[in-house]
Amino acid sequence: MATLRNLKIKMSTCKRIVKELRSYEKDVEKEAAKTADMKEKGADPYDLKQQENVLAESRMMVPDCHKRLEAALADLKATLIGEAESTIAEVEAVVKPTEE
Numbered sequence: 001m002a003t004l005r006n007l008k009i010k011m012s013t014c015k016r017i018v019k020e021l022r023s024y025e026k027d028v029e030k031e032a033a034k035t036a037d038m039k040e041k042g043a044d045p046y047d048l049k050q051q052e053n054v055l056a057e058s059r060m061m062v063p064d065c066h067k068r069l070e071a072a073l074a075d076l077k078a079t080l081i082g083e084a085e086s087t088i089a090e091v092e093a094v095v096k097p098t099e100e
Helices: 004-041 045-099
Strands: none
């Protein structure tokens, strides 16, 4: 039987990953705008290359965050389903003797 504490931990994990995902998506937008601005202004090629690397790293974090979120949600869902099945079994065990 999952404890309320474990469910809270799993929920908090999902919330944290969603916040991280939003943050990375904002970073990608910000870095893409900065890269475009640098290209437009004709920035130093070395600086532009470094900025493109920063943008690429930010973009790589988004799919990673999606994978972690999917895993955390699957874990939470499995826990909730297990808890529901356990509760149903307990209720049926209590109800059956009273029906007889």
